[in-house]
Each structure stands twice: as C-alpha cells, then as structure tokens.
Amino acid sequence: MKTFDLQRMAFDEMPPDFLFEVAVRSFYTFILVFLFLKITGRRGVRQMSLFEVLIILTLGSAAGDVAFYHDVPMLPVFVVFITLACLYRLVMWLMNHSEKLEMLFEGKAKVIIEEGEFAWEKMQSQNMTEFEFFMELRLHSVEHLGQVRLAILETNGQISVYFFPDHLVRPGLSILPEPCNERFETVPEDGDYACIRCSEVVTFNAGDKLPCPRCKNHVWVRACTAKRVT
Incomplete structure (x- = not known):
C-alpha cells in the first residue's frame, strides 16, 4: 500500500461521484432526525430527558452509518426511525400511567x-x-x-x-x-x-x-x- 496516497485518502475505493450520494444520504438522515425532534416537540438537548437523549443517540448512530457507508441500505434506517418513534410514544404513554416507570426513565428532581x-x-x-x-x-x-x-x-x-x-x-x-x-x-x-x-x-x-x-x-x-x- 502506498503511503500518503491522496486518491486512497480521499475516496478509498469509491468513485468521486459517490460524494453526491453521501450528500443525498446525509439529507435523508437529517430529515429523519428532524422529524423525530418534531414528534417529541423538544426545542433543545437541555430540555431532553435521559431516555430521549438515548433515543436520539440510537437514531444518530443509524443515521451516521447510512450517510457514509455505501453498503448500508437506506430503507432499514427508515425502519429504525419508525421503531424508535413508536417506542418513544409507547414509553411516554406508559410513563403517564406509572409513576415508578417515569422515575426510572426520567429520574427525579x-x-x-x-x-x-x-x-x-x-x-x-x-x-x-x-x-x-x-x-x-x-x-x-x-x-x-x-x-x-x-x-x-x-x-x-x-x-x-x-x-x-x-x-x-x-x-x-x-x-x-x-x-x-x-x-x-x-x-x-x-x-x-x-x-x-x-x-x-x-x-x-x-x-x-x-x-x-x-x-x-x-x-x-x-x-x-x-x-x-x-
């Protein structure tokens, strides 16, 4: 392997036009995260509970993979988004009906x-x-x-x-x-x-x-x- 090979360092085995695909994938994941934040109704990280930050990190990990890796298909990330959104709604409903569960996920002041x-x-x-x-x-x-x-x-x-x-x-x-x-x-x-x-x-x-x-x-x-x- 040749050291300081600019072609390898910049693109590895990907063709230069893969950068356009990266841009499309990044926009796709941006939309997914944006939609999730709209669903939760939060304006900033400081307003999020530990559970919500965990959800965002999980979605962000999946979104990061699909944005940069050509062999990661886009549809499974959409399934991850739907699953996390449903999980969020379910946990919010359960916490509204269980004080102990709310303390487990949200903590207490x-x-x-x-x-x-x-x-x-x-x-x-x-x-x-x-x-x-x-x-x-x-x-x-x-x-x-x-x-x-x-x-x-x-x-x-x-x-x-x-x-x-x-x-x-x-x-x-x-x-x-x-x-x-x-x-x-x-x-x-x-x-x-x-x-x-x-x-x-x-x-x-x-x-x-x-x-x-x-x-x-x-x-x-x-x-x-x-x-x-x-």
Missing part, C-alpha cells in the same frame, strides 16, 4: 441548596461538581449562596432557583471564580466565613484555625452578604 447552604448529603450523589453548579447559578445572577432559599436540579439538568427577599439575605459562600475569593486556613480577622467545600457558614475570631463542623474541610473564604442585583 434533586434539592441542591436549602436555606442558603448546599444540601451536602444530597449533592454527593450527583454527577456534577460544585464548580458546575456555580456556573449554572451565576447564569441566574447569583453571587453567593446566602441569596438562595432553594435550588433544585431538574431532571433535564437545568437548575431552578428560588431567592430570599433582600431583607432576608444571609451570609453565604461566594460562587465567583477563585481569583475573586481569597482563601484562608487561619482566619485573619473576626467575622463570618464560609467553607469552600460544603458552604457551611461559621463565625470565627481572628487567628482561629478550625475544621468545618460539617465536612471537616480546613479552607475558608469570607462569607458574602451582597444583595441581589436584578
């Missing part, structure tokens, strides 16, 4: 912040880091956790946030990026400090060097008391 602090025990079971939570919360114009009465991780991965009124905002862990928050193991002055790991707020005296009573972490930042800017 999780409380991640309660009364201005992380719901630490519940958060540990989630496959997201606190940095991902912080990013999502910043998109809701949250500066620190003391502004948040309740935050819920929805089944589609989005976060619903419910705020304290301004007069009830309490000291909380700042969720701004690390350069904006000086960290301490020994606190420099009296005041409220927040654990960077679990968000527990503790009042310290200058010179204190104590672990967090909640998670035993030793690193703290000054608790923030800023009101919301809307």
Whole structure:
C-alpha cells in the first residue's frame, strides 16, 4: 500500500461521484432526525430527558452509518426511525400511567441548596461538581449562596432557583471564580466565613484555625452578604 496516497485518502475505493450520494444520504438522515425532534416537540438537548437523549443517540448512530457507508441500505434506517418513534410514544404513554416507570426513565428532581447552604448529603450523589453548579447559578445572577432559599436540579439538568427577599439575605459562600475569593486556613480577622467545600457558614475570631463542623474541610473564604442585583 502506498503511503500518503491522496486518491486512497480521499475516496478509498469509491468513485468521486459517490460524494453526491453521501450528500443525498446525509439529507435523508437529517430529515429523519428532524422529524423525530418534531414528534417529541423538544426545542433543545437541555430540555431532553435521559431516555430521549438515548433515543436520539440510537437514531444518530443509524443515521451516521447510512450517510457514509455505501453498503448500508437506506430503507432499514427508515425502519429504525419508525421503531424508535413508536417506542418513544409507547414509553411516554406508559410513563403517564406509572409513576415508578417515569422515575426510572426520567429520574427525579434533586434539592441542591436549602436555606442558603448546599444540601451536602444530597449533592454527593450527583454527577456534577460544585464548580458546575456555580456556573449554572451565576447564569441566574447569583453571587453567593446566602441569596438562595432553594435550588433544585431538574431532571433535564437545568437548575431552578428560588431567592430570599433582600431583607432576608444571609451570609453565604461566594460562587465567583477563585481569583475573586481569597482563601484562608487561619482566619485573619473576626467575622463570618464560609467553607469552600460544603458552604457551611461559621463565625470565627481572628487567628482561629478550625475544621468545618460539617465536612471537616480546613479552607475558608469570607462569607458574602451582597444583595441581589436584578
């Protein structure tokens, strides 16, 4: 085999006019995926449940094969599309009649912040880091956790946030990026400090060097008391 053979690298054994067939196949699979999204009524991936993403990935795998491989016929992919569409409709109907099945496929919403602090025990079971939570919360114009009465991780991965009124905002862990928050193991002055790991707020005296009573972490930042800017 000749190395760096441009003919082989570009077309392998296919004739150049096979590119037109690839374009037709790609358009065909695009239409199938488009029709499926119209059937499900979803506008974006962030609105999809785990089950719906699984359906799309399965259809996408079949669509990718038929788009690029000349020996994959187009009709079986249409059968895959019909089968998945019927499966989707069936599972949606079953979930409307069974709460347990709905929880199996959709999961359930999780409380991640309660009364201005992380719901630490519940958060540990989630496959997201606190940095991902912080990013999502910043998109809701949250500066620190003391502004948040309740935050819920929805089944589609989005976060619903419910705020304290301004007069009830309490000291909380700042969720701004690390350069904006000086960290301490020994606190420099009296005041409220927040654990960077679990968000527990503790009042310290200058010179204190104590672990967090909640998670035993030793690193703290000054608790923030800023009101919301809307």
